[in-house]
Amino acid sequence: MTSGDYEPLPTSSTLPTYPPLPGPPFRPRLHKKQITLILILKYVLGGCASLVICHFVLIGAFPNSSYTKYTTNFRNSHVEQSSYASAAASVQGVLDSIDSSAGQPGTFFRDSFPLKTMIAFWELAEKEVKARSLDTCNGQLGRELIDAYHSSQLGYCVPPGDSLTDFIIDPIRNDSRAPHLNTEDVNLVEGTSIFCSTVHRAEFSRWWPYPAAPCVSKNLRTIPNSQSERKFGAAGCEITEEGIKLNNEMGGERFLGTDTEGVAPENDQCKERIERTLLVIGRQDQWNPFHVAEDLITTLVSVFVAVQTAPALITSRVQLVFVEGFGMDQNHFTPLWDRIGAWAPRRLSLDPWIEGTCLTNAIHSVGAGASLLSAMGVGTSYSCASTITWAASHYYRHLFGLLPPSLSLPANLLESYHDNERPRRPINVLWLSRAKLDDYAQKHNDWSNWRDVRHITNEPELIQKFKTELEAMCQESLKSREFGQTGCVYEDATEIPEGWTLTSPETLKDTDPLPIRFMSLDPTVHALENQIHYVGHSTILVSSHGGALGLSLFLPPGDGTVIELQVQNVVGNYHFQHMAKECGHNYELLHINRQVDVNQVWDSVKRWIGKIAISG
Structure with a gap:
């Protein structure tokens, strides 16, 4: 049926017939007209008024009674526990309100509601992946994976009589939209609840190589000065049978449940309540960009699983909590983490818990283990797109003012993106160097065989090859017509770094030559903001295998090319x-020797420049 055709309305002869309702046939009973509608309303309204009066009398007379607690919890559960769909319904409004200059260097910026923003970018990522018709391998690294986690949700530690399937968050009482908690009521806290979602129990996600179970909790007690900063206390809850099974299944994998200790009744009072949502992050690495990228992506996995369990957390303000010695010194990624949450992250190695601290609501990230980048096996080649990794790239880029074209381009250029075409734009070629890192390691007795086998012996020759050939290519471009009627113009951004982003698609006219720039960047000597700035505006990223390639997370999703040596x-x-594939980038692998064949690498870069110039 075409769009102009309509189905005819059914006539009486075409209306479907249904079998009679089960049970005996209905026969109306005859009554005298003694009971009237007015009489019925009189009795019903009178009864309702009496119940309401009794309800408030009981609450006022017995404020600590079980009836009062039940009615309060019932009301909170219906007010706070909105569905995931309704809680995330305003995500487009989140994207529309993002200020493109918010994350620029020198601008103070925090994302106070990161859970909502992460979900907004996730939905954007799903739309973009679908529009490009990318292979998601049946959603193994996307929403279907999160649904598989959530399908195996279980109550890990639950107070007696509480639900084993429904997690109700504890209201945050000092939020601006809620009454403040009186000081004398700080210790009036209910029992602890911990809910976990497992990846290895669902049939869909059983391929995941390690057990993993991010958890959500309320009313955890901290255990200060413990040998492990992961230890928490649970008051008034019992580990369930499924929780015991999960503990055994997890084995050596660290998660909150592994270190939960019961709290004696005499120690279950709260001297201080942290009235915010805490996102607890277990750390792997503080400086290797690849391992940090794994942590950044895994954080989104934990958040997406948690908000499926407790949708009301989506609109809450958040603070990060770092464990396992995550300090400020020698931490290259502090400027990134510090932009997430309404408050500066709490680093327990520097600012430990005090006795009697209770956590109102908390999300506990998965510990070290397989990430989305390694879950299918380091030695297995695949090309699956991941809406989660794509969303992670969007989210962490936005913290530094790098927005996707759908949010930054003007309407006239945005239409071409909707048609799967890209507007004409500059081509930025970035070489990520290891030279200064290798030099430092050699001079400070930090050299190893693993560093040595990857050390390129003729990197200066390779960089000079890039510069010479790019300049020559643009000098001949008007004759070769390789870049159209206007040709291209070469810019050495290593010498003029401020020119890296001077021209953008919206300012590049059809009569202008196409800017082609080159930059050599050694992350060892650049602040994180600089690294993200250059990678975030790159078109082609070239580097030898090493942690620095983890910075490719900041390439614009679906719009970059990675050449790995x-x-x-x-x-x-x-x-x-x-x-690269999870973010929808082009990818090419070049096998090299330590003495690099510079012609081989240049031929690859030239080929990709040509493809990009043709596609827009």
């Missing part, structure tokens, strides 16, 4: 191919 000793490691 691998020596023989690294062959079979697909970390960065996974990262």
Whole structure:
């Protein structure tokens, strides 16, 4: 049926017939007209008024009674526990309100409601992946994976008589939209509840190599000065049978339930309540960009699972909590983490818990283990797009003012994106160097065989090759017509770094030559803001295999090209191919020797420049 056709309305002869309702046939009973509608309303309204009066009399007379607690919890559960769909319904409003200059260097910026923003970018990522018709491998690294986690949700530690399936968050009493909690009532806290969602129990996600179970909790007690900062106390709850099974299944994998200790009744009072949602992050690495990228992506996984369990958390203000010695010194990624949450992250190595601290609501990230970038195996090559990794790239880029075209381009250029075409734009080629890192390691007795086999011996020659060939290519472009009637113009951004982003699609006229720039960046000597700035505006990223390629998370999703150089000793490691494909980037692997064939690498870069110039 075409769009102009309509189905005819059914006539009496075409109306469907249904079998009679079960049970005996209905026969109306005859009554005398003694009971009238007015009489019925009189009795009903009178009874309702009496119940309401009794309700408030009981609450006022017995404020600590079980009846009062039940009615309060019932009301809170219906007010606070909105469905995921309704809680996330305003995500487009979140995207529309994002200020493109908010995350620029020198601008103070925090995302006070990161859960809502992460979900907004997730929905945007799903739309973009679908529009590009990318293969998601049946959603194994997307929403279906999160649904598989959530389908195995269980009550890990629950007060007697509470639900084993429904997690109700504890209202945050000092929020601006709620009455403040009186000081004398701080210790009036109910029992602890911990709910976990497992990846390894669902049939869909049983391929995941390690057990993993992010958890959501309310009313946890902290255990200060413990050997492990992960230890928490649970008051008035009992580990369920499923919780015991989960503990055994998890084995050596660290998660909150592993270290939960019961709290004796005499110690279950709260001297201080942290009235906000806490996102507890277990750390792997503080400086290797690839491992940090794993942590950044895993954080989104934990958040997406948690808000499925407790949708009301979506609109709450958040603070990060770091465990396991995550300090300020030698931490290259502090400027990124510090932009997430309404408050500066709490680093327990520097600012430990005090005795009697209770956490109102908390999300506990998965510990070290497989991430989305390695879950299918480091030695397995695949090209699955991941809406989660795509969303992570969007979210962490936005913290530094780097927005997707759908939010930053003007309407006239945005139409071409909707048609799967890209507007004409500058081509920025970025080389990520290891030279200064290798030099530092050699001079400070930090050299290893693993560093040595990946050390490129003729990097200066390779960089000079890029510059010479790019300049020559643009000098001949008007004759070759390789870049249209206007040709291209070469810019050495290594010498003029401020020119890296001077021209953008909205300012590039059809009569202007196409800017093609080159930049060599060594992350060792650049602040994180600089690294993200250059990678975030790159078109082609070239580097040898190493942690610095983890910065490719900040390439614009679906719009970048990654060229990875691998020596023989690294062959079979697909970390960065996974990262590129999950974000929808072009990817090429070049097998090299330590003495690089500069012509081989240049031919690859030139080929990709040509493809990008043609596609827009």
